[in-house]
Amino acid sequence: MTTQNAPREIVEDAAASAGDLAVQMIEVNKWYGDFHVLRDINLEVFRRERIVICGPSGSGKSTLIRCINRLEEHQSGRIIVDGVELTEDVKKIEEIRREVGMVFQHFNLFPHLTVLENCTLAPIWVKRMPKKEAEEIAMHFLEKVRIPEQAHKYPGQLSGGQQQRVAIARSLCMKPQIMLFDEPTSALDPEMIKEVLDVMVELAESGMTMLVVTHEMGFARQVADRVIFMDQGQIVEMNTPDEFFSNPKSERTKLFLSQILH
Amino acid sequence: MTTETRRIVFYRDEMLPPKPPPPATTGVIGWMRRNLFSDWWNTLLTFIGLYIIWLIVSWLVDFAILSAVFTGEDRNACLPKNGVEVGACWAFVNARFNQFMDGFYPTDQEWRYLLLYAVGIVLLVPLLIPKAPYKGLNALLLFGAYPLLAYLLLYGAPSLGLPVVETTQWGGLLLTLVIASVGIVISLPLGILFALGRRSELPVIRFLSIVFIEFWRGVPLITVLFMSSVMLPLFLPEDVTLDKVIRPLVGVALFAAAYMAEVVRGGLQAIPKGQYEAAQALGLTYWRMMGLIILPQALKLVIPGIVNTFIGLFKDTSLVSIIGLFDLLGIVQSALSDPKWSTPTTAATAYLFLALTYWLFCFGMSRYSIFMERYLHTGHKR
Numbered sequence: 001m002t003t004q005n006a007p008r009e010i011v012e013d014a015a016a017s018a019g020d021l022a023v024q025m026i027e028v029n030k031w032y033g034d035f036h037v038l039r040d041i042n043l044e045v046f047r048r049e050r051i052v053i054c055g056p057s058g059s060g061k062s063t064l065i066r067c068i069n070r071l072e073e074h075q076s077g078r079i080i081v082d083g084v085e086l087t088e089d090v091k092k093i094e095e096i097r098r099e100v101g102m103v104f105q106h107f108n109l110f111p112h113l114t115v116l117e118n119c120t121l122a123p124i125w126v127k128r129m130p131k132k133e134a135e136e137i138a139m140h141f142l143e144k145v146r147i148p149e150q151a152h153k154y155p156g157q158l159s160g161g162q163q164q165r166v167a168i169a170r171s172l173c174m175k176p177q178i179m180l181f182d183e184p185t186s187a188l189d190p191e192m193i194k195e196v197l198d199v200m201v202e203l204a205e206s207g208m209t210m211l212v213v214t215h216e217m218g219f220a221r222q223v224a225d226r227v228i229f230m231d232q233g234q235i236v237e238m239n240t241p242d243e244f245f246s247n248p249k250s251e252r253t254k255l256f257l258s259q260i261l262h
Numbered sequence: 263m264t265t266e267t268r269r270i271v272f273y274r275d276e277m278l279p280p281k282p283p284p285p286a287t288t289g290v291i292g293w294m295r296r297n298l299f300s301d302w303w304n305t306l307l308t309f310i311g312l313y314i315i316w317l318i319v320s321w322l323v324d325f326a327i328l329s330a331v332f333t334g335e336d337r338n339a340c341l342p343k344n345g346v347e348v349g350a351c352w353a354f355v356n357a358r359f360n361q362f363m364d365g366f367y368p369t370d371q372e373w374r375y376l377l378l379y380a381v382g383i384v385l386l387v388p389l390l391i392p393k394a395p396y397k398g399l400n401a402l403l404l405f406g407a408y409p410l411l412a413y414l415l416l417y418g419a420p421s422l423g424l425p426v427v428e429t430t431q432w433g434g435l436l437l438t439l440v441i442a443s444v445g446i447v448i449s450l451p452l453g454i455l456f457a458l459g460r461r462s463e464l465p466v467i468r469f470l471s472i473v474f475i476e477f478w479r480g481v482p483l484i485t486v487l488f489m490s491s492v493m494l495p496l497f498l499p500e501d502v503t504l505d506k507v508i509r510p511l512v513g514v515a516l517f518a519a520a521y522m523a524e525v526v527r528g529g530l531q532a533i534p535k536g537q538y539e540a541a542q543a544l545g546l547t548y549w550r551m552m553g554l555i556i557l558p559q560a561l562k563l564v565i566p567g568i569v570n571t572f573i574g575l576f577k578d579t580s581l582v583s584i585i586g587l588f589d590l591l592g593i594v595q596s597a598l599s600d601p602k603w604s605t606p607t608t609a610a611t612a613y614l615f616l617a618l619t620y621w622l623f624c625f626g627m628s629r630y631s632i633f634m635e636r637y638l639h640t641g642h643k644r
Binding site for chain 1: 435532536537539540542543544545546547551554555558559562638
């Protein structure tokens with residue numbers, strides 16, 4: 001019985017050097033007031049790795065990925081992204097944000113700008129790219145997400161699925177090293193989920209490092225290298241998708257899976 | 263017993279085409295039927311309303327046009343004729359028109375402010391038309407070069423052959439426009455800064471912004487004007503004299519800035535957190551995030567409030583007549599005491615003229631704000 005409380009680790013023989021790490025979280029803790037949202041998070045994400053994070057609501061999974069680009073501040077422990085440690089230093093934070101793209105549940109497109117302007121804004125103002133070059137890159141990624149014909153429309157004229165694909169293109173225009181997805185399909189009508197997942201699958205196949213918070217278990221099975229299950233601010237289980245779904249180790253994971261896989 | 267067939271299965275392969283709405287619910291007839299004559303009570307109210315409108319309009323037309331006196335040298339023109347009172351005494355306004363426009367500005371120098379008005383219109387109109395090109399250059403000229411030109415033309419520069427016209431000689435509509443436009447141009451950017459300051463995460467900046475806003479909002483404008491004209495000189499060293507027009511001008515601008523700050527803050531609060539997060543996630547710095555993402559949306563939302571403040575400021579400029587400046591209201595009122603034009607309808611005419619002039623400017627601003635709201639709304643409804 002004693003072994004059940006102690007976290008068990010299966011160390012794979014991947015001889016990882018620090019240069020292969022995209023994200024490293026060491027003993028990360030975070031509180032909202034008295035509420036302990038992230039508890040002793042240890043996570044290493046390798047380059048080109050695809051990680052799916054799932055868990056019940058309030059388990060801290062969104063908070064975890066939002067710490068990676070400092071939309072949330074962690075209060076203890078270390079987070080190292082692309083070799084740069086996140087501290088109070090605003091310059092470092094901006095440097096990391098240039099390398100880390102993020103896609104939100106509610107798209108968060110800028111409604112006063114056209115689709116094309118949404119995509120070129122950051123390259124022009126953050127990377128100081130000439131407008132013409134930024135537009136070429138934007139059109140390239142809008143073609144990748146299969147909506148180049150919508151470039152001159154405003155976000156409000158698009159469907160939810162189209163908006164989310166624009167949001168993905170907007171992030172990709174910054175040529176990020178890492179992409180974070182925070183429940184990208186949760187706010188979509190059922191008919192539109194597939195078009196967004198298809199784009200994400202293609203992105204995964206292109207070798208992008210991805211951390212995806214989602215409940216789309218089909219997606220997890222198809223593209224994830226590792227699946228992480230979180231509950232009460234802790235990583236409860238981390239496993240390959242095959243093992244995670246067919247042979248979960250933790251009782252909590254089994255319960256969760258039995259609830260969502262009807 | 264009746265047999266009832268209940269339909270359980272239903273399907274269609276062809277979708278229904280849209281049909282036109284029933285007649286007499288659309289167009290002018292439909293609108294009138296719904297809003298004016300929907301039942302006997304509404305019909306009665308409609309007729310009573312029409313009667314009241316008729317009473318007002320017919321009186322106004324009679325007073326301002328039909329029985330009005332348009333020409334005349336002095337009060338004799340506007341005295342009751344055969345025991346019947348005449349209408350508006352426009353002859354009085356006509357005789358004093360120059361003074362109403364510029365106060366005591368020397369007559370031979372009038373071209374200076376007329377030229378300034380003309381340049382102002384040439385610069386302002388294209389800036390107000392959204393589709394006109396060269397917005398950046400246009401704004402630079404209007405907000406950079408134009409104030410300098412205004413100073414040179416209005417105040418004068420002896421080295422350029424323009425004799426000095428002291429601000430004490432400025433008055434009438436000219437003074438009203440100077441105070442209002444300077445107030446408008448200063449209060450908007452200042453208001454935006456204080457709104458951002460009040461929402462800042464830096465405690466000192468937030469505290470100072472709150473102090474500024476709450477101080478100016480908590481003091482009546484009249485008090486501000488009196489303090490600026492009576493008390494301020496007492497605190498300044500003997501040899502420092504601040505211009506009599508500059509002092510209330512600064513007061514009006516800061517006063518409006520405090521109100522503007524709260525209007526803008528209202529807009530900032532309406533922007534969802536996701537917009538900030540998306541901008542931050544893309545690596546935008548604070549000022550770029552505010553300037554490119556947050557403020558364009560927030561200001562668009564509060565256009566009615568901003569224009570409301572502008573209109574309030576424009577009308578509040580008339581309070582400077584209390585501290586001895588002869589703005590449009592001040593100069594008209596002082597003209598009323600002239601015995602040469604003392605007739606039963608002089609005052610009514612003068613105030614009608616005042617009301618019309620103020621109304622024209624304020625209504626213009628109001629219409630423009632409605633136009634901008636509609637223009638900015640197209641395309642991205644959400």
